[in-house]
Amino acid sequence: MSxxxxxxxxxxxxxxxxxxxxxxxGLYVCGPTVYxxxxxGHTRGPVVFDILRRYLExxxxxxxHVRNITDVGHLVGDVDEGEDKLQKxxxxxxxxxxxxxQQYTLAYNDMVRLMNVLPPGIEPRASGHIIEQIEMIQAxxxxxxxxxxxxxxxxxxxxxxxxxxxxxxxxxxxxxxxxGAGNESRxxxxxxEKRNPNDFALWKKAGPEHIMQWSSPWGKGYPGWHIExxxxxxxxxxxxxxxxxxxxxxxxPHHESEIAQSTSCTGKNPARFWMHHxxxxxxxxxxxxxxxxxxxxxxxFSGDHPLLAQAYSPMTLRFFMLQAHYRGTLDFSNEALQAxxxxxxxxxxxxxxxxxxxxxxxxxxxxxxxxEACYAAMNDDLNTPQVIAQLFEAARVCNLANDGKLALDQxxxxxxxxxxHTWMEDILGVKEEQAADSGALDAVMQVLLELRAQxxxxxxxxxxxxxxxxxxxxxxxxxxxxxxxxxxxx
Amino acid sequence: MSxxxxxxxxxxxxxxxxxxxxxxxGLYVCGPTVYxxxxxGHTRGPVVFDILRRYLExxxxxxxHVRNITDVGHLVGDVDEGEDKLQKxxxxxxxxxxxxxQQYTLAYNDMVRLMNVLPPGIEPRASGHIIEQIEMIQAxxxxxxxxxxxxxxxxxxxxxxxxxxxxxxxxxxxxxxxxGAGNESRxxxxxxEKRNPNDFALWKKAGPEHIMQWSSPWGKGYPGWHIExxxxxxxxxxxxxxxxxxxxxxxxPHHESEIAQSTSCTGKNPARFWMHHxxxxxxxxxxxxxxxxxxxxxxxFSGDHPLLAQAYSPMTLRFFMLQAHYRGTLDFSNEALQAxxxxxxxxxxxxxxxxxxxxxxxxxxxxxxxxEACYAAMNDDLNTPQVIAQLFEAARVCNLANDGKLALDQxxxxxxxxxxHTWMEDILGVKEEQAADSGALDAVMQVLLELRAQxxxxxxxxxxxxxxxxxxxxxxxxxxxxxxxxxxxx
Numbered sequence: 014m015s016x017x018x019x020x021x022x023x024x025x026x027x028x029x030x031x032x033x034x035x036x037x038x039g040l041y042v043c044g045p046t047v048y049x050x051x052x053x054g055h056t057r058g059p060v061v062f063d064i065l066r067r068y069l070e071x072x073x074x075x076x077x078h079v080r081n082i083t084d085v086g087h088l089v090g091d092v093d094e095g096e097d098k099l100q101k102x103x104x105x106x107x108x109x110x111x112x113x114x115q116q117y118t119l120a121y122n123d124m125v126r127l128m129n130v131l132p133p134g135i136e137p138r139a140s141g142h143i144i145e146q147i148e149m150i151q152a153x154x155x156x157x158x159x160x161x162x163x164x165x166x167x168x169x170x171x172x173x174x175x176x177x178x179x180x181x182x183x184x185x186x187x188x189x190x191x192x193g194a195g196n197e198s199r200x201x202x203x204x205x206e207k208r209n210p211n212d213f214a215l216w217k218k219a220g221p222e223h224i225m226q227w228s229s230p231w232g233k234g235y236p237g238w239h240i241e242x243x244x245x246x247x248x249x250x251x252x253x254x255x256x257x258x259x260x261x262x263x264x265x266p267h268h269e270s271e272i273a274q275s276t277s278c279t280g281k282n283p284a285r286f287w288m289h290h291x292x293x294x295x296x297x298x299x300x301x302x303x304x305x306x307x308x309x310x311x312x313x314f315s316g317d318h319p320l321l322a323q324a325y326s327p328m329t330l331r332f333f334m335l336q337a338h339y340r341g342t343l344d345f346s347n348e349a350l351q352a353x354x355x356x357x358x359x360x361x362x363x364x365x366x367x368x369x370x371x372x373x374x375x376x377x378x379x380x381x382x383x384x385e386a387c388y389a390a391m392n393d394d395l396n397t398p399q400v401i402a403q404l405f406e407a408a409r410v411c412n413l414a415n416d417g418k419l420a421l422d423q424x425x426x427x428x429x430x431x432x433x434h435t436w437m438e439d440i441l442g443v444k445e446e447q448a449a450d451s452g453a454l455d456a457v458m459q460v461l462l463e464l465r466a467q468x469x470x471x472x473x474x475x476x477x478x479x480x481x482x483x484x485x486x487x488x489x490x491x492x493x494x495x496x497x498x499x500x501x502x503x
Numbered sequence: 504m505s506x507x508x509x510x511x512x513x514x515x516x517x518x519x520x521x522x523x524x525x526x527x528x529g530l531y532v533c534g535p536t537v538y539x540x541x542x543x544g545h546t547r548g549p550v551v552f553d554i555l556r557r558y559l560e561x562x563x564x565x566x567x568h569v570r571n572i573t574d575v576g577h578l579v580g581d582v583d584e585g586e587d588k589l590q591k592x593x594x595x596x597x598x599x600x601x602x603x604x605q606q607y608t609l610a611y612n613d614m615v616r617l618m619n620v621l622p623p624g625i626e627p628r629a630s631g632h633i634i635e636q637i638e639m640i641q642a643x644x645x646x647x648x649x650x651x652x653x654x655x656x657x658x659x660x661x662x663x664x665x666x667x668x669x670x671x672x673x674x675x676x677x678x679x680x681x682x683g684a685g686n687e688s689r690x691x692x693x694x695x696e697k698r699n700p701n702d703f704a705l706w707k708k709a710g711p712e713h714i715m716q717w718s719s720p721w722g723k724g725y726p727g728w729h730i731e732x733x734x735x736x737x738x739x740x741x742x743x744x745x746x747x748x749x750x751x752x753x754x755x756p757h758h759e760s761e762i763a764q765s766t767s768c769t770g771k772n773p774a775r776f777w778m779h780h781x782x783x784x785x786x787x788x789x790x791x792x793x794x795x796x797x798x799x800x801x802x803x804f805s806g807d808h809p810l811l812a813q814a815y816s817p818m819t820l821r822f823f824m825l826q827a828h829y830r831g832t833l834d835f836s837n838e839a840l841q842a843x844x845x846x847x848x849x850x851x852x853x854x855x856x857x858x859x860x861x862x863x864x865x866x867x868x869x870x871x872x873x874x875e876a877c878y879a880a881m882n883d884d885l886n887t888p889q890v891i892a893q894l895f896e897a898a899r900v901c902n903l904a905n906d907g908k909l910a911l912d913q914x915x916x917x918x919x920x921x922x923x924h925t926w927m928e929d930i931l932g933v934k935e936e937q938a939a940d941s942g943a944l945d946a947v948m949q950v951l952l953e954l955r956a957q958x959x960x961x962x963x964x965x966x967x968x969x970x971x972x973x974x975x976x977x978x979x980x981x982x983x984x985x986x987x988x989x990x991x992x993x
Contacts, residue, residue, distance in 0.1 A: 119622055134599075135599060135605050140631060141632070454947060456978065480954065
């Protein structure tokens with residue numbers, strides 16, 4: 014079997030993955046800024062890194078998965094001046110910023126739970142790690158790579174660039190940044206405090222009107238946006254850890270700045286692998302409030318948005334995302350989601366079918382080939398679309414065997430059953446929806462199926478057809494087989 | 504209508520409730536120490552204060568509900584020396600203390616969500632408020648009511664008692680405490696640092712082996728257990744707020760110490776009302792590991808414990824708890840829980856029945872009397888058992904009306920429908936379980952009921968009886984009425 018390879022943004026190459034400590038992986042993933050309801054753009058990251066984590070665990074690694082909650086420091090426009098995103102929303106709603114954080118942390122966690130994303134092992138909040146951030150800023154100042162002005166502290170990009178490569182992750186060229194950034198950012202308030210317009214805030218002085226503020230060696234203030242991830246990844250994973258993940262939109266300035274901060278402080282490159290997932294588009298367009306295509310997950314799951322032809326379930330959304338490679342863009346459309354819904358149902362039907370297959374003495378298909386191809390696909394930088402293609406191949410085999418057109422022995426039937434379980438449920442993390450109600454629903458359905466079998470036996474076809482037709486109208490299909498009838502949702 | 508009265512532990516009287524700010528209530532409730540799976544003992548507090556919050560909101564108040572997560576500082580044995588509860592568990596599991604905190608925070612929040620407890624508006628973590636705790640300790644030291652020894656800081660109970668009443672909440676008498684505490688606590692390590700054995704730790708020096716530690720003016724350490732609630736309630740609710748809640752087991756020393764800390768710091772009594780719920784017993788015994796009766800909620804909901812005759816649903820548990828007043832002990836037994844399960848089902852059946860009642864020209868019952876009695880009961884210190892008694896009266900009325908033995912006009916039928924909705928769902932917060940599956944299940948059931956109605960119309964009683972009997976065997980009962988048949992789970 015091949016070994017796991019992952020694309021590393023920092024080397025721009027697909028590299029073999031080896032963990033720093035045998036059998037253990039430290040994984041840090043940038044989580045949400047909790048100031049609004051989760052929308053489609055928030056769904057991809059947690060699912061992508063959930064697949065990574067599930068696969069690492071499947072391979073036997075013990076994963077310490079840290080995903081932060083940004084509840085302070087992230088300013089509107091992702092810049093260093095202006096209003097804190099949390100505080101802006103709080104003032105509008107006339108509540109405490111922490112009430113806003115709580116509301117949208119819960120909404121985010123509801124969303125990821127519905128999408129069957131395993132909860133991270135540690136979920137640190139930026140506001141809960143002010144001391145750690147202050148200590149890291151102090152270390153950067155001791156290295157003379159940051160300076161305090163009027164109660165704020167800025168990272169000195171030019172001083173850092175003398176001995177380090179600022180731009181190593183994003184590929185940005187400092188000279189271009191200097192030439193470009195000057196014009197646009199000069200208008201922003203407070204830029205005059207910086208030695209260079211590309212310097213970024215580590216700590217910002219807070220005016221008395223600012224609700225979220227803490228004491229620091231530089232007076233009352235609050236941390237800059239980038240420092241939290243450096244401080245929290247270091248606290249929970251150490252100076253060097255295995256994998257840092259996030260969306261491509263965070264490459265610059267956020268992750269580039271994280272590397273600069275951590276390196277200034279510890280002399281070490283914090284993460285060995287940097288993984289970035291690509292963005293989501295809707296009908297070929299970028300998501301933006303001005304385009305009216307910012308669909309929240311609540312709207313997606315309820316169908317309540319002008320762009321949606323119907324509601325889509327969390328598992329449909331998850332499966333849809335896995336049909337694309339995480340480094341490619343993912344385009345949302347009703348057609349694509351409906352196709353994913355049907356495809357997923359086809360796989361569930363095949364998985365159910367596999368449990369009832371009758372073993373033959375002969376065998377005409379080697380199920381182990383499919384599993385091997387699945388591993389090869391995952392080991393090639395988590396190629397989930399290829400895994401899904403293999404699962405459809407398994408479904409085809411099950412259907413052929415069920416129709417008596419392909420012979421499978423007990424060993425290969427068991428391997429197919431195991432394949433669906435391992436790859437659908439454990440690794441891809443899709444689960445059958447509404448499993449909770451299956452008991453009562455199935456019990457009632459069995460009553461109907463028995464009545465229908467009895468009617469057929471008594472040649473009362475008016476009744477047996479009526480049962481089938483009414484169930485069909487209610488959204489259920491009946492399939493008659495040699496071993497009796499089975500039902501499924503249509 | 505009467506006004507809301509609540510029992511105030513500090514005055515030992517039931518007092519009329521008035522909020523400090525018109526229309527707004529600040530409510531602080533002590534949350535869990537997250538170092539183990541939630542057990543029965545953890546279920547009562549969240550439900551009791553959820554009822555309070557729901558009722559306050561029903562009365563029109565905007566409630567800022569703060570419930571903390573204790574993830575640091577709570578030592579084994581609730582004393583000042585020894586191992587941190589989180590860290591102890593972490594070492595056993597060989598994980599970060601914050602992984603333990605996350606695991607059991609999720610387990611606790613899963614439990615309260617299942618029990619339909621509304622999430623608090625703010626859920627602050629002790630480890631996330633170290634700065635606020637340090638600042639509060641500094642203020643207490645400035646008031647000369649605390650002293651530092653060897654990197655630890657202790658609250659000076661005798662100094663405080665010169666001008667304040669230490670024991671005002673719990674009724675403990677300081678002289679008795681001094682006489683009693685000396686003997687038992689002298690053996691504990693570190694007691695020799697205290698001026699008086701009743702002094703309690705505000706900050707503890709951490710040895711290098713201690714994973715959870717932060718810089719402070721007294722060196723590396725971690726906060727004592729009591730200071731977190733003083734610091735976090737003050738941060739999010741102000742120096743004075745309306746209601747502080749918790750279990751009776753927290754009365755002393757936790758809440759008594761909170762009052763002492765806050766008063767030392769602000770000169771004010773932090774909360775106007777102190778509310779305490781009573782404890783849970785099992786078959787008349789206290790819960791204790793040594794008695795083998797420590798049932799976790801997972802065990803309760805699955806039935807997987809030697810003391811449990813069956814599984815009980817979260818709503819059965821919630822309803823069962825509300826059948827007792829929150830200040831009385833609550834004894835768990837299979838008999839009592841089974842009775843609660845049946846009682847709750849009876850109410851749901853009546854609520855469903857109320858929707859199909861036919862209006863009469865006459866009216867023989869005034870439904871408004873029931874609603875008035877419900878308000879009177881809640882206003883009398885949240886007397887939920889009385890509310891439930893009134894709902895059973897409403898059920899009796901619905902059944903009589905359905906049997907043609909009592910005439911109700913449209914207005915009173917509507918009032919009964921509203922009564923179930925408002926009191927069952929909004930205020931008591933019980934909800935119909937497995938509501939998610941009701942769509943599919945009901946659709947299939949309707950197919951069966953239609954077939955049965957058709958069979959009866961065709962005088963095919965063999966078929967109509969077979970449908971009823973088979974559904975009965977599957978756990979559903981059919982009730983025929985003038986308006987057609989309805990079904991329910993038996």
